[in-house]
Amino acid sequence: MKQSMLLSITFVNWMLCAAHSATLGTAFTYQGRLADAGNPANGVYDLRFTIYDSTNSPGTVIAGPLTNAATSVSNGLFTATLDFGASVFDGNARWLEIAVQTNGAASFTPLSPRQLLTPTPYAIQAAKAASLVSFPNAPLDLTVNGQRALRLESSGFGAPNVISGSEVNLADAGVVGATIAGGGALNYAGYVSSNRVSANFGTIGGGFLNLSAGFAATVGGGDENVSSANYATVAGGRGNISSNGFATVAGGDYNTSGGLGATVAGGRFNKSTGDSATVGGGLRNTSNGPDSTVAGGEQNAANGAGATVGGGLQNVSSGSAATVSGGQANSSTTNYATVGGGAGNTSRGDYATIGGGYFNTSSGPFAFVGGGDLNITRGYAAAVGGGWRNTNCADYAFLGGGFQNLIQSNSQYAVISGGNSNVIADAQATIAGGAQNRIQAGASNSIICGGTINAIGSNALNSTIGGGLDNQIQAGAAFSLIGGGAINSIQTNAAYATISGGILNHIDAQANDATIAGGAANAVGPRAQYSVIAGGTGNTIGTSVESGTIGGGRENMIDTNAWWATIGGGYRNTILPDGSWATISGGESNLIETNAQAAVVSGGFLNKVEANSGYSIIGGGWANIIQTNAIFATISGGMNNVVAPNSWFATIPGGSNNAASGVFSFAAGRSAKALQAGTFVWADSTDVDFVSTTTNEFSVRATGGVRFVSGVDSNGLPVAGVALPAGSGSWSSLSDRNAKENFAPIEPRALLDRLASLPIQAWNYKSQSESVRHIGPTAQDFAAAFHVGEDDRHIATVDEGGVALAAIQGLNQKLIEELKRRDAENTELKQRLEKLEQLLNEKIGGER
Numbered sequence: 001m002k003q004s005m006l007l008s009i010t011f012v013n014w015m016l017c018a019a020h021s022a023t024l025g026t027a028f029t030y031q032g033r034l035a036d037a038g039n040p041a042n043g044v045y046d047l048r049f050t051i052y053d054s055t056n057s058p059g060t061v062i063a064g065p066l067t068n069a070a071t072s073v074s075n076g077l078f079t080a081t082l083d084f085g086a087s088v089f090d091g092n093a094r095w096l097e098i099a100v101q102t103n104g105a106a107s108f109t110p111l112s113p114r115q116l117l118t119p120t121p122y123a124i125q126a127a128k129a130a131s132l133v134s135f136p137n138a139p140l141d142l143t144v145n146g147q148r149a150l151r152l153e154s155s156g157f158g159a160p161n162v163i164s165g166s167e168v169n170l171a172d173a174g175v176v177g178a179t180i181a182g183g184g185a186l187n188y189a190g191y192v193s194s195n196r197v198s199a200n201f202g203t204i205g206g207g208f209l210n211l212s213a214g215f216a217a218t219v220g221g222g223d224e225n226v227s228s229a230n231y232a233t234v235a236g237g238r239g240n241i242s243s244n245g246f247a248t249v250a251g252g253d254y255n256t257s258g259g260l261g262a263t264v265a266g267g268r269f270n271k272s273t274g275d276s277a278t279v280g281g282g283l284r285n286t287s288n289g290p291d292s293t294v295a296g297g298e299q300n301a302a303n304g305a306g307a308t309v310g311g312g313l314q315n316v317s318s319g320s321a322a323t324v325s326g327g328q329a330n331s332s333t334t335n336y337a338t339v340g341g342g343a344g345n346t347s348r349g350d351y352a353t354i355g356g357g358y359f360n361t362s363s364g365p366f367a368f369v370g371g372g373d374l375n376i377t378r379g380y381a382a383a384v385g386g387g388w389r390n391t392n393c394a395d396y397a398f399l400g401g402g403f404q405n406l407i408q409s410n411s412q413y414a415v416i417s418g419g420n421s422n423v424i425a426d427a428q429a430t431i432a433g434g435a436q437n438r439i440q441a442g443a444s445n446s447i448i449c450g451g452t453i454n455a456i457g458s459n460a461l462n463s464t465i466g467g468g469l470d471n472q473i474q475a476g477a478a479f480s481l482i483g484g485g486a487i488n489s490i491q492t493n494a495a496y497a498t499i500s501g502g503i504l505n506h507i508d509a510q511a512n513d514a515t516i517a518g519g520a521a522n523a524v525g526p527r528a529q530y531s532v533i534a535g536g537t538g539n540t541i542g543t544s545v546e547s548g549t550i551g552g553g554r555e556n557m558i559d560t561n562a563w564w565a566t567i568g569g570g571y572r573n574t575i576l577p578d579g580s581w582a583t584i585s586g587g588e589s590n591l592i593e594t595n596a597q598a599a600v601v602s603g604g605f606l607n608k609v610e611a612n613s614g615y616s617i618i619g620g621g622w623a624n625i626i627q628t629n630a631i632f633a634t635i636s637g638g639m640n641n642v643v644a645p646n647s648w649f650a651t652i653p654g655g656s657n658n659a660a661s662g663v664f665s666f667a668a669g670r671s672a673k674a675l676q677a678g679t680f681v682w683a684d685s686t687d688v689d690f691v692s693t694t695t696n697e698f699s700v701r702a703t704g705g706v707r708f709v710s711g712v713d714s715n716g717l718p719v720a721g722v723a724l725p726a727g728s729g730s731w732s733s734l735s736d737r738n739a740k741e742n743f744a745p746i747e748p749r750a751l752l753d754r755l756a757s758l759p760i761q762a763w764n765y766k767s768q769s770e771s772v773r774h775i776g777p778t779a780q781d782f783a784a785a786f787h788v789g790e791d792d793r794h795i796a797t798v799d800e801g802g803v804a805l806a807a808i809q810g811l812n813q814k815l816i817e818e819l820k821r822r823d824a825e826n827t828e829l830k831q832r833l834e835k836l837e838q839l840l841n842e843k844i845g846g847e848r
Helices: 748-757 779-786 797-847
Strands: 003-007 012-014 028-036 043-052 061-073 077-082 095-102 131-133 140-144 147-153 161-164 185-188 191-193 666-669 672-674 680-683 698-701 706-712 718-724 761-763 774-776
Touching: 028 095, 043 077, 061 077, 666 672, 748 779, 748 797, 779 797
Parallel strands: 666 680, 680 698
Antiparallel strands: 003 028, 012 028, 028 077, 043 061, 043 095, 140 147, 147 161, 185 191, 672 680, 706 718, 761 774
């Protein structure tokens, strides 16, 4: 007899005792199928079981052999109880060799190959199992306490159905590869609650009343969930439906995922009907557009392709790739439009955006509303940052916030940062804030930084108002600037004009490039181009005063046509018409009269340069006057000094009550009167007039004396010079021994001889009349005779006096010598006379 083992192990388990209270042993049940000549065996057979450590013959016997004699085999099936003890299954691989013989035969026939024992026999402490029932060509059920817990159903394609859980769970007839992991109930709350797979490879993880009706569809759990399309998934929850291919409902209740690849993550009564659409959660949300998303919230709808609603209530995103992030009753209706949140907002332009707020509208392509209330953008890439009732109608324009601000159409790139009731009507203009400010049409690139009721007129392009109240740049005043203040104005066509601030300042029409830096009630007249008023109050630059300047002060005025004239400051200083290039630096009530071009008054009080005294200067002081036609005259300061009419180039450096009446005259000190041309008069403090007497005269009154110092030592002490002492009529030269050096003796007689030979003549200076005669040597002859002095063109009085004194000494020496000679001669003559007298006396006496 030839026998073979066709099915070595159908099921292996530990043999359980009949009573649950009995202790489990080490015996296990072996079931197999025996064929005899290819047919199922029937009858009684002897079976021998041996355990080896390998499949190779002979191998090492680990346990056995065990012989089960007279084993009943029916239709090829048999069951044997084997007990090799607990030590056999120590974790190493074990092979079972089975030998068979007919009952009572002489020898056993080993069956080949040996069978590898699977790990089940190691589970000698297995959990309780009530029974195992298997029927040929029928499902294999695992029952617990008489109730089916697991069914294995064979099916086509080698894909058995696995049905766990309640016995009411089922896979429809003809279904292959179905899986029900658990769940279901025979009687739950009085109802039969079965899970059901009605399509191939469907899966239900658990729960009850779930249906997997699509190919490879999945229901993870929950109850009353339906996954009805191919590869559809319902992960859990209740009453959820996944009705299209690859659609998913992750959880929640009564959600529907009806689009191809659509997803509902959770929530209640949500629907994802567009292909690849997603609803993240929330309540009664709908994602209808392909690739659309509703993340959460309530009653939101994403209807456009790729549209998104992040959350909130009753929001609608109906444009392609449009977005509503949240809020309530917001609508994003065009392609790529966005509403971030808020309520009642509508984003109508392609790529338009509303960040939030209340009842805002963004209707231009790429337009933006950041938030606020009732704001509107209509231009391409227009923006409103926030605020209330702001409207931006221009392309690329920006309105930051505030309320009731307006950027009109054709105002491209315009900006209103905020404020109230501001209006821009032309391109690239800017209003930074404030209230009721306005930039008119044609004023492109203009700026109003803030303030109230400021205005830039039409065609005043590139103009600026920094702030303040009721400031105006009128039509055509392009590139003009008002920095701030109140009620300042730049009139029509005053291009490039500037008012930095202050109040009631005014630049008149066509005063191009004029400037008022600040102050109050200052005015630059018509056509006063390039003029400047730096500040102060009530200052005026008149008509056509090109490049005039008033630095500040009060009530100063540069009158008509005084081009390039300047008043630095002070009070009530005036430059009259045609005083071009004239300057008053400051002070009070100083005056430069008509046509005194380039005249200067540096400061002081009541100083005046009269008409036509161009290029004249009064440095300061009080009540000084340069009278008519005294061109290039100068009064440096002092009080009550006067340069008389026509006294060109006259100069008074200071002092008081001085007068210069001649051209090139000079008067200084007190009561100096230079009355003739070219006179120089210097008067001391004596309070009486000191008057010049002739032209080109140099006159000095110094009742305290005069000094001229021509040399000093290292301490600054005089070592050379002359002095005219007070009340004196002659000069005194400094002749201090301590100021001299290199002393050398002289020969008075020799010097007298040179002096005696020195030519002494009468002559006149060429610069004087022939009638004015002088006597003396020439410097050349004097230098040749005595070799003294700085050069041969001058004779120093000290040298002339020294030569005279030395000559006197020489003459004295000569006189003494002559007297001595004559004394000797007289003595000799006396002696001779005495002898003659004696002889005579003797003769006369003898005769007697």
